[in-house]
Amino acid sequence: MLSLDLTGKRAFVAGVADDNGYGWAIARALAGAGASVCVGTWPPVLGIFQRLREKGRLDFSLEQGGEWDIEKVYPLDALYDTLDDVPTELADDKRYRGVEKFSIQEVADALEADHGSPCIDVLVHSLANGPEVSKPLVETSRAGYLAALSASAYSLVSMVQRMGPLMRPGGAVVSLSYLAGERVIPGYGGGMSSAKSALEGDTRTLAYEAGRRYGIRVNTISAGPLASRAAKAIGSIGNLVEYYEQNAALPACNTADDVGRAAAFLCSPLAAAITGETLHVDMGYHAMGMIAGDQLTNE
Ligand SMILES: NC(=O)c1ccc[n+]([C@@H]2O[C@H](COP(=O)([O-])OP(=O)(O)OC[C@H]3O[C@@H](n4cnc5c(N)ncnc54)[C@H](O)[C@@H]3O)[C@@H](O)[C@H]2O)c1
Numbered sequence: 001m002l003s004l005d006l007t008g009k010r011a012f013v014a015g016v017a018d019d020n021g022y023g024w025a026i027a028r029a030l031a032g033a034g035a036s037v038c039v040g041t042w043p044p045v046l047g048i049f050q051r052l053r054e055k056g057r058l059d060f061s062l063e064q065g066g067e068w069d070i071e072k073v074y075p076l077d078a079l080y081d082t083l084d085d086v087p088t089e090l091a092d093d094k095r096y097r098g099v100e101k102f103s104i105q106e107v108a109d110a111l112e113a114d115h116g117s118p119c120i121d122v123l124v125h126s127l128a129n130g131p132e133v134s135k136p137l138v139e140t141s142r143a144g145y146l147a148a149l150s151a152s153a154y155s156l157v158s159m160v161q162r163m164g165p166l167m168r169p170g171g172a173v174v175s176l177s178y179l180a181g182e183r184v185i186p187g188y189g190g191g192m193s194s195a196k197s198a199l200e201g202d203t204r205t206l207a208y209e210a211g212r213r214y215g216i217r218v219n220t221i222s223a224g225p226l227a228s229r230a231a232k233a234i235g236s237i238g239n240l241v242e243y244y245e246q247n248a249a250l251p252a253c254n255t256a257d258d259v260g261r262a263a264a265f266l267c268s269p270l271a272a273a274i275t276g277e278t279l280h281v282d283m284g285y286h287a288m289g290m291i292a293g294d295q296l297t298n299e
Pocket residue numbers: 014015016017018020021022023041042045076077078079125126127128129151176177178179222223224225226227228229230231
C-alpha cells in the first residue's frame with residue numbers, strides 16, 4: 001500500500017497560536033504522518049497559547065486515534081528578519097515583554113542550536129497580517145499595503161532564505177494562499193489580495209531558486225474559507241463559508257483537516273515531483289465561472 005510516511009522528519013510550522021487555524025491542522029496532519037513538529041508563535045499571542053497548552057485546552061488528538069505533542073514552541077515575529085530590524089519601542093510593548101530571539105534569523109539560529117544542521121524537512125508558513133484588511137484596496141494607505149506585503153508575503157521569502165540552509169535535500173515548504181490573489185473577493189482589502197498574489201508568484205520563483213540551491217520543493221495551498229481567529233477578525237467569514245456550501249463545485253466548504261492532509265501530502269515523498277504549484281483545496285470553488293442554480297444541483 002502507498003503510505004504517507006514522515007517518520008523521522010522534523011517540521012517547523014510558523015503561525016500557530018490556537019487549535020482552530022490552518023497551521024494547527026497542518027501540524028496535526030504532519031504529526032499524524034509521523035513527523036516531529038516545532039511551531040513558531042507570534043509574541044503577542046504566545047502567553048495565551050502557552051496557557052491554553054498548560055491547562056490542557058488544546059485538542060492534541062490525531063485523526064487516526066492517539067495524541068501528538070509539540071516538540072518546541074519558538075516565539076516568531078515574521079515582520080523582522082534579524083535582531084537589528086526589531087524597533088527599540090518594542091522593548092516597551094508589554095505584549096513582547098520577556099520574549100526574546102523572535103526574528104526569523106534568531107529562530108533559525110535557535111533551531112540550529114537545538115537540533116544541529118540540517119535539521120528541518122518541512123517548513124510551513126501559515127501566517128498573514130494586514131492592518132488595513134477591512135479597507136478596500138483603493139482606500140489603502142502605502143504603509144498599510146506595505147505592512148500586508150511584509151508580514152504576509154516577504155516573510156515567506158525571508159523564511160526560505162534563512163531556514164532553507166537548515167533544510168535537508170528532499171524537504172518541502174508549504175504556505176497558505178487565498179483565491180483573492182487571483183480573483184476579486186470584495187472585502188479582502190488592505191493589500192492582502194496583493195500579498196497573496198505575491199505569495200503565489202514567489203512560490204514559483206522560490207521553487208526554482210531554492211530547488212537548485214537546497215534541493216527542496218516550494219508549494220502553496222489556496223484554501224477555502226475557515227472561521228479561524230484571523231478570519232473572524234476580518235468579519236463576514238460565516239457568510240463566506242455558507243456561500244461555498246451553496247456554490248462550490250462540491251457543494252460544501254473544506255475543513256481545516258482537508259487542508260492539513262493536503263499539506264502533509266505536498267510535504268511527503270508522494271509529491272516528490274510537485275513544486276512551484278498553487279494547489280486549490282476549496283471544494284473546487286475556484287473553478288466556477290458562474291454560481292450553480294438549484295436546477296443544476298437537483299439534477
Ligand atoms: N481562514 C481563512 O479563511 C483562510 C483562507 C485562505 C488562506 N488562509 C491563510 O491561512 C493562513 C493561516 O491563517 P488562519 O486563517 O488559519 O488563521 P490563524 O489565526 O490560525 O493563523 C494566522 C497566524 O498568523 C500569526 N501572525 C500574525 N502576524 C504574525 C507575524 N508578524 N509573525 C508571526 N506570526 C504572525 C497569528 O498569530 C496567527 O497565529 C494565513 O496565511 C491565511 O491568510 C486563511
